[in-house]
Amino acid sequence: MLWGDDDRRRWQAEGPLLEGWGVYHATVDPRDGTLHAAANHVVYGPTVQRSTDTGKTWTRSKQIGLPAESGLTLNATWHIEPGRREDPETLYLGADPGVLFRSDDGGETWEANRGILEHPTREGWFPGAGGMCCHSIQLDPRDRQRMYVGITAAGVFRSDDGGETWIPVNHNVAADFLADPYSEVGQCPHKLLLHPARDRLWQQNHFGVYLSDDHGDSWVRLDGNGLPGGFGFPIMLDPNDPDKAFVIPERGPEYHYSPGGRLTVYRTRDGGDSWEPMADGLPEQAWAAVLREASAYDEESLYFGTQSGSFFALTDGDRWVEAVRHLPPILSVEVAAWSG
Amino acid sequence: MLAAQAEGRKSFEIEAETLGEALHALPVADLLFNERGELNRHLNVYVDGTDARERGGLEGPLAAAREIRIVAMVSGG
Structure with missing residues (x-):
């Protein structure tokens, strides 16, 4: 804690x-x-x-x-x-x-x-390096019957009936390791988030960063717009601005560390049309990996932890502070406000 | 670590006919077995110093056995 x-x-x-x-x-x-x-x-x-x-x-x-x-x-x-x-x-x-x-x-x-x-498509699902994990569950605050899950490597699924039935929503999402890279299922979402204030889904996938404004029926790939690559695990949002998102790219599927030895958070402020680096306060040299659950956001800030045991928080002026170091590998970060 | 999940207790007195019955009576039984009732594979169990697998496994009768030890065999070291 x-x-x-x-x-x-x-x-x-x-x-x-x-x-x-x-x-x-x-x-x-x-x-x-x-x-x-x-x-x-x-x-x-x-x-x-x-x-x-x-x-x-x-x-x-x-x-x-x-x-x-x-x-x-x-x-x-x-x-x-x-x-x-x-x-x-x-x-x-x-x-x-x-x-x-x-x-x-x-x-x-x-x-x-x-x-x-x-699920009738289950035969087309297979485990990723971390197993076949259901790692993302998002409840639509605007529709009591609608929810989403993200499963590696099965894809994103949506329920419109409170979880009774599920439809794959992976249209346009690449799965380049499959014979048919745009198949119905078999995609590898690494983290799926639904913006709390707007019907907008964000997805950091094995192959790219994606956004959907139609409940997952179609996705737009965004990592060609200034990111050093499409591979990464966590994604963070701004609860007050659905056009903002934050990702932490890694070099690639076989190279789980910061590209160029420079740990960097990338921010978009325009719905993924462009990305800018946010590295102020982060180490000059770091081959870091940030796991899928190891980031969090709230109204005020962003937080993440590395597999090498460093925890970072964003402070005023867009400057990161290495708040704690020498922890074991950080698997999960969540933020909560407690008055003490 | 198992004791920590049993409110710090490291030993229990149990009367049981078989090893499986004894282990299932523990308050940490859910940490010893999977949902199919199979003993987790990284656990070694000894009955009076003998590997339980040599005594009929979970179905093996305890008879006059006095001590069951559960040892975590963490792999990969």
Whole structure:
């Protein structure tokens, strides 16, 4: 747990919490302040842990499993998304192998979503280097029935009926490792975000950065407009400006580090028509990698952590501050406001 | 680490007919088995110092066994 002051220049590290667990994603439920963690361990397997006292004590979910008839077993828990305010006990969990769970009791028990589990295109899905993970879950705040998931390497799927059925929405999205690079499924989204104020989806994909203004029915590729490349994992948004987005490119699929040895965040302010580097305060020389869950944004700033254990926050004047260093690999960054 | 998930307790007294029954009675059973009831592969279990696999595995009777040890065998070291 990293605690920062109001200007985000001074930070204190506390912990480690959940010692020994690989926390692929942790998030604070804005509805009640509960901290949820997708926790995995090579010996003890995948689970979800939750804390109602800012991480001092934790409770494990009851065993999360897939139905026997699926022939699948749970490999890892990846992403926890709190549900809508009108469903205060509902949470969603994305997991490997390309599955989505829902909890209606605050994370105590989880049930697999049949529409994703039994999706007719599942034979065309395959795992990426990190497994076949469902890592992105986005609920449309304007339509109670609409939600999206991103699965590697299956693609982006949309439900218009509250999660009963799902349609692939990968039109125009490249999957250059497939025989048909524009097939219906098999794409590799690395992170999918829905802008909170406008029907605009942003996607950092294995092959490019994309935007969709029609609920994923079509996508526009944006990384030819000033980015050093199309490969990367995280993406950040500005909740007050749907034309802004931020990505952290890596050299390429086989080279997971900063291009040119210069860790740089790239910003667009015009919906991806152009990108500009934001490197002030970042190391002059760094071959860094930032994982898909290792960035966050709020009304005021941006935050990310590297696999080499450095945590950066953006301060006034578009200057990055290396707030904490020498941590283990940073798998997940989320930001929450707590008054102390 | 397993004890930390059992509120710090490192030992339990359990009466059971088989090894599987004993392990399932633990409050950390969900961390020992997958959803198919298979023991996680990086765990070694010893019954009175003998590898449980040599004693019939999970179905093996405990009979007069006095001690079951669960050891995490972290691979890759």
